[in-house]
Amino acid sequence: MIVPTRVAGLEALDEFLPLAGSAYARDRNHDLGVSRRTVSGLSPYLRHRLVTEREVVGAVLERHTLGAAEKFVQEVFWRTYWKGWLEQNPEVWRRYRRDVDRAVDAGVPAGYDEAVAGRTGIDAMDAWVRELVDTGYLHNHARMWFASIWIFTLGLPWHLGADFFLRHLLDGDAASNTLSWRWVAGLQTAGKTYLATASNISRFTDGRFSPEGLATTARALDEEPLPPRTPVEAAD
Numbered sequence: 001m002i003v004p005t006r007v008a009g010l011e012a013l014d015e016f017l018p019l020a021g022s023a024y025a026r027d028r029n030h031d032l033g034v035s036r037r038t039v040s041g042l043s044p045y046l047r048h049r050l051v052t053e054r055e056v057v058g059a060v061l062e063r064h065t066l067g068a069a070e071k072f073v074q075e076v077f078w079r080t081y082w083k084g085w086l087e088q089n090p091e092v093w094r095r096y097r098r099d100v101d102r103a104v105d106a107g108v109p110a111g112y113d114e115a116v117a118g119r120t121g122i123d124a125m126d127a128w129v130r131e132l133v134d135t136g137y138l139h140n141h142a143r144m145w146f147a148s149i150w151i152f153t154l155g156l157p158w159h160l161g162a163d164f165f166l167r168h169l170l171d172g173d174a175a176s177n178t179l180s181w182r183w184v185a186g187l188q189t190a191g192k193t194y195l196a197t198a199s200n201i202s203r204f205t206d207g208r209f210s211p212e213g214l215a216t217t218a219r220a221l222d223e224e225p226l227p228p229r230t231p232v233e234a235a236d
């Protein structure tokens with residue numbers, strides 16, 4: 001359980017420090033379920049500013065060389081990169097919110113209610129829905145598989161999946177969430193999608209799941225061209 005205090009965040013950081021080097025680089029893609037020993041679990045603390053990226057990276061580099069901790073440091077910077085990208089492209093957020101509101105007004109598509117209730121019949125998806133709703137967390141790899149199955153196997157709109165995540169994740173973040181969903185859908189890196197496969201899921205869940213009937217192709221979604229980037233004003 002996440003205790004939402006700075007003290008708990010600093011304790012979680014301290015506990016993770018020994019694993020931030022080669023162990024993280026080796027094991028981070030493995031989703032071991034709620035035991036979660038392969039990753040830091042720091043995202044809710046970072047998201048709510050109970051600990052900062054500077055503190056996390058500083059403590060890690062006191063313990064490990066940059067070479068050993070490079071993978072972890074890179075992941076922390078993904079968050080920073082996404083924040084800056086969305087700040088310069090606010091139209092992406094406006095369109096996302098507009099599309100969620102429209103779907104709510106018009107009525108959600110067939111299959112949505114079953115998906116968010118954990119009743120798709122795809123065991124992995126249904127288990128991840130329960131884990132997300134019960135704990136407010138999913139491993140990064142599970143988030144990628146989930147988004148891919150949502151979009152390409154279930155054929156549901158990406159923005160409704162992103163909205164479901166944002167309402168349940170304790171680390172729910174406008175930039176990391178929206179842009180990661182867009183990346184899976186082939187919108188963020190135009191034309192490049194992420195296709196979840198049973199073999200990859202089985203390998204990285206240590207055989208806990210091996211879902212059948214997943215999409216075998218993932219055609220990128222497309223969108224109206226985005227307006228030019230908005231320069232961000234420097235803070236005083």
Ligand SMILES: Cc1cc2nc3c(=O)[nH]c(=O)nc-3n(C[C@H](O)[C@H](O)[C@H](O)COP(=O)(O)OP(=O)(O)OC[C@H]3O[C@@H](n4cnc5c(N)ncnc54)[C@H](O)[C@@H]3O)c2cc1C
Nearest residue numbers: 039040041042043075076079140143171172173176177180
């Ligand atoms: C579809 C999808 C939705 C996501 N939604 C969110 C979200 O709402 N909020 C959020 O913070 N992250 C999101 N992520 C990124 C990532 O899954 C989480 O940051 C990570 O799982 C958090 O667990 P952790 O703290 O144990 O990560 P660790 O692996 O221990 O990483 C340390 C820190 O680096 C940052 N980080 C790690 N991986 C990423 C990444 N791929 N993108 C951005 N930052 C990263 C996080 O702040 C994290 O706490 C999403 C990824 C996907 C594929």
